[in-house]
Amino acid sequence: MTASRPIILAAGGTGGHMFPAEALARTLIARGHSVILVTDKRGKAFGDSLPDVRVERIRAATSAPGIMGKLRMVVELVVGTAQARSLLRQLQPALVVGFGGYPSLPTVFAAQSAGIPTLLHEQNAVLGRANRLLAAKARMICTSFPSVAGLPAVDGKRIIRTGNPVRPDILALRDAPYPAPYAGGSLNLLVTGGSQGAAIFGEVLPRAVEMLPEDVRYRLKIVQQARAENIEAARSAYAQMGVEAELATFFKDMPAKLAGCHMMIARSGAGTVAELSVVGRPSLLVPYQYAMDDHQTANAQSLVGAGGAWLLPQQEFTPVSVSEQLAAFLADPGRLVAAAKAAAGWAIPDAADRLADAVERVVKGDAACA
Secondary structure, eight states: OOOSSSSEEOSSSSSHHHHHHHOOOOOOHHHHHOOEEEEEOOOOGGGGSTTSSSSOOOOOOOOSHHHHHHHHHHHHHHHHHHHHHHHHHOOOOSSEOOOGGGGGGGHHHHHHHTTOOEEEEOSBBBBHHHHHHGGOOOOOESSSSSBBTTTOSSSSSGGGEEEOOOOOOHTTTTTTTOOOOOTTTTTEEEEOTTTTOOHHHHHHHHHHHHHOOOOHHTTOOOOOOOTTTTHHHHHHHHHHHHHHHESSSSSSSHHHHHHEEEEEEEEHHHHHHHHHHHHTTTEOOOOOTTSSSGHHHHHHHHHHHTTEEEEEOOOGOHHHHHHHHHHHHOOOOOOHHHHHHHHHHOTTOOOHHHHHHHHHHHHHGGGGGG
C-alpha cells in the first residue's frame, strides 16, 4: 500500500527520538512511501543510511528555567507552529507522526489544528510532556512499553504496543546466541552511561571491584565507558588490582561490545532498554535520577518485572551494594542466563514493521483509528 501524499515524521533533539524515526522512515520507504523529516535547527538528518530523505526545519525550543526561559520557549513554539502550518499547506501530507520532545510539538499541533491525521510514538514508560499535550487528538498512540503512565482516557483501540525500533546493527544481533557464563568462569561486564558516560559509574565501580575477594575479582573482564575527567583514575585502579579492563569515553563498536558481554550495567533510557532486550542481555539498570518525570525508573521497572533485569536506584549505587551484586552474579551465573532469556522474550524485534503497519492503518482511515 503506497500513499500518494507524503508522510511527515516530526522528531528532533536526542537520538532517543531520532533513532525510531529513522527506523520508521527506512521501513516506509521500502514499502513505497514518500517520507519527509521535520525537525528543529538542532535535529540531525538521518545521515548516510537515508541521504535522500527531505529535511525541513522549523523553530522549536525545550523547556527552560526561569520566567524568561519559559517566555522564549513559548515564543519559539508559536513561531514554529506558524512555520509548520505554512509547510503543511504546501506539502499536504497524508499523516504526521510525532516522536515526542518539544521539537515535534509545533508540527503535530499544527497538523491537528488543520485536521490532518496524527500518530504519536512514545518511547518511554511515562508519556512525555509533548506527547501528553497532543495525545487526546491523536488518531493512534504507539507505545514501546506494555504499560505507559499518563496515557489519556481514550478508546483502547487507539493505543497499541509496537515496541521501540532499534538500529539495524543492533537488530542484526537478535539471533546470535547468548554467550552463557559458567560457574567458576569469567564474567564479561559492559558498562555504559549514555552518550557521555555516567560519572558515578567511573567513581563507584572500581571501588566495588576492589571489595571482591582476589580470586573472584580476577574473573571479571570489564569494558567500560567513562567520562574524560575520571577515566585515567579508573584505568589506574583496575590496573593496580590486576583486573582486565578496556576503558574509553566512547565506543564506536558498541554492537560488538554488546554481543560479547554477559551482562551490562547501564542507565535505563528507552533506547538502551530496547537494545538490551532485542539482543537478550541481562542488565543492572541504574536510572538517571534527574530524568523528567522519573521515566527511567519506570522503564527499568518494566524490564525488571519481566525478569530481564535488576534495578538499583542511583542513591543505592554504592561500592558495597555493587560489590554484593557482582559477587552474587559470579557465584550464580544461572541467574544471568535466565534473565537473558526473559529480556529477549520481552522484546519486540519487529517494532519498525509494527509501527509502519500502524501508520498505514491510519493513512487508510481504519475505522478503529477514526
